[in-house]
Amino acid sequence: MTRPDVLVAAPLPPVTMAALDDAFVVHRLWEGVADDVLSRVRGMAASTLAGPVRDDLFARLPALEVIANFGVGYDNIDMVAAVARGLVVTNTAGVLDEEVADLTIGLLLATLRRIPAAERFLRDGLWRDGNFPLSPSLRGRRVGIIGLGGIGKAIARRLDGFAVDIAYHGRTRQGDVGYPWYPSVEALAGACDVLIAIVPGGASTRHLVDARVLAALGPQGVLINVSRGTVVDEAALIAALQAGTILASGLDVFEREHDVPEALLALDNVVLLPHIGSASAITRQAMGRLMVDNLVAWFETGRPLTPVPETRIMPSS
Structure with a gap:
């Protein structure tokens, strides 16, 4: 043949x-x-x-x-x-669902508990002069997942082990899912204080997370993006992080890959990764x-x- x-x-x-x-x-x-x-x-x-x-x-x-x-x-x-x-x-x-879900939980914890900043604190010798400042926590939070496909469900399974409340947004309610469904991303953001974006890229999801969604998430809110950079309005996110509209963000993706804005690099309330979700x-x-x-x-x-x-x-x- x-x-x-x-x-x-x-x-x-x-x-x-x-x-x-x-x-x-x-x-x-x-x-x-x-x-x-x-x-x-x-x-x-x-x-x-x-x-x-x-x-x-x-x-x-x-x-x-x-x-x-x-x-x-x-x-x-x-x-x-x-x-x-x-x-x-x-x-x-299917074959990358578990790996991306693992990374998502790691990024969420790194963002909330400020793990990269804590390591820098130790490496810079600052621990000798006093303890690292207290961090926010995952305890008592409600997590909203934007996109409950294979990866979204794998993330939810892991979050179940952390005893947090979970809700989701998708184009339609899934009848076999017990988590609360919200008809819009803005409504989900208003009900949660952590948002995890795990939806496909493309025109239909471009800037799905915009200034209104970030405002609804609120000053204790945390945004995690492990989907595509275009899903989040990056300029609106930078403004929200600078103004305290939201608390922090963890990003594995960016609107222009390999070209991370200097404004993001300058912030200490973000954790930035070079698109490594499935990279094992x-x-x-x-x-x-x-x-x-x-x-x-x-x-x-x-x-x-x-x-x-x-x-x-x-x-x-």
């Missing part, structure tokens, strides 16, 4: 690249690929690391059938164009394996393992 031609949009972990090379005829976009080769490409391995995957690239790939994305979020892909062209799109849903060796390997398995399943059976909701499944040619 002839191995399908697959285009890789940006470098992936070595173990994932090796698995792709084993299964397919792989072409690396960053090395330059001739148009006659692109015309044979039937599959693509994409990731947020590659930047936007848009219709102008699809137009150069007339035989393209499937895009397997490295990550659960796929706002890097122009889904309107992909659906219009009948392309199948997959993600790595074991989880990245599992993500890569699922990405490859989606491509293999498509070409062997015409049925990918984890298609995204927008995609239309059609028989493989």
Whole structure:
């Protein structure tokens, strides 16, 4: 059987690249690929690391059938164009839920208990002169989760062990979930003093957390964002942190990745991480394996393992 031609949009972990090379005829976009080769490409391995995957690239790939994305979020892909062209799109849903949930709880505790600041206090020799100031606490708080999908539920399971009240917002109420549901993010913020954002990126969720939501969260409120930077109005968040509109924030994502505003860096009531939610060796390997398995399943059976909701499944040619 002839191995399908697959285009890789940006470098992936070595173990994932090796698995792709084993299964397919792989072409690396960053090395330059001739148009006659692109015309044979039937599959693509994409990731947020590659930047936007848009219709102008699809137009150069007339035989393209499937895009397997490295990550659960796929706002890097122009889904309107992909659906219009009948392309199948997959993600790595499920395999990173527990890792991201672990990181979320760590970021929440680091933000509330000011763990990074406490370590700096010790390293700077200040403990010799007195104790570190008392911090806020998770005790007695009500936590609102924006987006109760697989990762949101994994976060909620962990929070259950902390004996805190939990509520959530999503597009619809989930009948099999016992937590209170709020019809808007602003209403959820008004009922809680911790907000955790774990929703997909894209136009529909852009600035879902804005100045009104932050005002509703209040002066003891804490915002944790482990979804996409575009979900939060970053300028409004900076203003809220500077003015004391909210107490603190923990961020693993930013509106412009790798370009964190100086105003955020200057604040001592934020904990900032370089988008490491799923960034453990074991989880990245599992993500890569699922990405490859989606491509293999498509070409062997015409049925990918984890298609995204927008995609239309059609028989493989």
